[in-house]
Amino acid sequence: MTGFQNQVLSAATAGFLAHWCYFVHGEHDLQAAHIAQTHIVLCILVAGAKGYVEGLTFSNACRETMTLAAIYVGIMMTSIAVYRLFFSPLRRFPGSFSWKLSKLSHVWSMTKPDNFKVLERERQKYGDIVRTGPNEITLFTVEAFHQVYNSQSNCTKSPYYDLLQPMESLDTTRDPAMHTRRRKIWDQFFSVRCKPTPALSLEKQEGLVYSYGDKLVAAIEKRVNEPLDVSDWFEYYTFDLMGQFGMGFDFGLLEGQPNDIHHLYHIAHRNLGPIGAAPWMKHLMMSIPYIERLRSYRLFLQWTTNLLQNKIESKSEIKDVLGYVVEDARRNGGFQAEWRFMMGDLALLIAAGSDPMRLALTNIFYYLVVYPEHLRQVRNELAQIDWRDYKALARLDHLSAVIYETLRLNPPVPAAGLRITPPEGLTLSTAHIPGGTTVLVPQYSLFRGKYALAPPNRLSASLFQPPNLCTASLNEELTRLSVSDPRNFAQPNDFLPERFTTRPELILDEDAYMPWSAGKGQCIGKKLSLLEIRVAVAAVVTRFDVGFAPGEDGTRMFAETVDYFTSTPGPLRLVFKEREAKREAM
Secondary structure, eight states: OOOHHHHHHHHHHHHHIIIIITTTTSOTTTTTHHHHHHHHHHHHHHHHHHHHHHHHHHHHHHHHHHHHHHHHHHHHHHHHHIIIIISSSTTHHHHOHHHHHHHHHHHHHSOOOOOHHHHHHHHHHOOOOEEEEEEEEEEEOOOHHHHHHSSOOOOEEEGGGGGGOOOOOTTTTHHHHHHHHHHHHHHHHHHHSTTOOOOGSSSHHHHHHHHHHHHHHHHHHHHTEEEEHHHHHHHHHHHHHHHHIIIHHHOOOTTTTOOOOHHHHHHHHHHHGGGGGGGGHHHHHHSSOOOOOGHHHHHHHHHHHHHHHHHHOOOOOOOHHHHHHHHHHHHTOOHHHHHHHHHHHHHHHHHHHHHHHHHHHHHHHHHHHHOHHHHHHHHHHHHSSSSSSSHHTTTTTHHHHHHHHHHHHOOSSSSSEEEEETTOEEEOOOOOOOOOOEEEEOOOHHHSOOOSOOOOOOOOOOOOSSTTOOOOHHHHHHHHHTOOOOSSSSSSSSOOGGGGTGGGGGSSSSGOOOOOOGGGGOTTTTHHHHHHHHHHHHHOOOOOOOOOOOOOOOOHHTTEEEEEEEOOOOEEEEEEEEEESSSSHH
């Protein structure tokens, strides 16, 4: 056997051992850049040794080194593929062949960013327990949801939550003790009465929300009788409010002021979203200077750094969430030690402080146009109270039911929350999931029935337009997709707010409804989000009549919904008109 043949054998052996001695054990996402750099250095050293020891020319040394590298990688990848298909503890679970081999297949499917629909299609093919990755199982039952996410669960957060490293936030920290500590910081602002500083409680912030509701109405007044993409304008409302509540910063979007960070956030969100299925890709790309895909993310980080630095230097009175975060860092460890947590919490404010309410409001107005009887009921309730009294507003049953039903049909976090099962695994009534497995339970699929991938069947006429908005082909598709599997909710794909008021029998399993998640990970901003949504709905529907713009039927809003952890709706063009000053009949 020649020397080069021995080298080939050594490369093949090294590839096999690299898999079985290293890659098959533990997590390696955060080390992706280091792993790549180590292999590049080894290739350079091998090429140098070939030139120096064997006397090869530069081109021959490089050619032989590349051959050995290809053999090393080929054997390693073959070993990984064989293991995942035939030896993995998950080998008996059904799922797509390509997804069993690599999460890159999931990344590819996310080129059209509708992850909740992608997972629902997998459910339709394979059932309630689906292998959606080499070491990932997606579950579609209420039992699984509560076992994975409730307060007693021993499941822990997956490497997905390292996506924004080195930033680490209340939501992304994988350390339970750190999560508890940081939640106490946020609780100071999000508690209803905020005992340590009652002037900063949500109860005292209602006036600010109402003032932004007035700004939203003023913006619409300037555009009455014109097609208006409410998906954008509801985002301006929620983004401006997030700026004030979260960091004491007025973005001015409702006043029509362009804002670079708003635009930059969307680009960064869109570029990072697809690679969330394989977090190692982000960590690898961040190690490559000037990579264009992450340029917007780097600029976003620079903006947040500058804002945080200004917040620290201002030493102003605490009036927002970021103020609590900065003050905690000042008292515990100092700014340098706490910098990654401050940056992470600031990024969390921007990501989670606007998108969920934007989605809810856009969908609510879609349903109020499609189902005008519910709009009439909401208006009749509002006519009985002073809607600027939030305590009275929060007690309106039908308004709350409309909100809850909208969140059921369109959950703000439809397919996120990856967890890792404890060493003993997770035992369900129908299966046992091995320990160390990444698991997910998508809310979208729990709240709906099977085949719920399109708008409701009822696409009624706009208040201002004739009813023939839906094409024949779309009607056929809606009919085909109307088959449902009502295990948790009767008529699961229909908009029926009465299930939360007068027809509770439409809820077949009360444990199935948890739009704010459950357990320790339950959304801390629930009360604030409901405050923002109720005020915006009340402010707009008491002032304007609303209907679809010419040619609009809501199809794009559903079809172009983007799902990257939180989801954002597609465009919805509505027309607002001055409302007649009279109370509508029942």
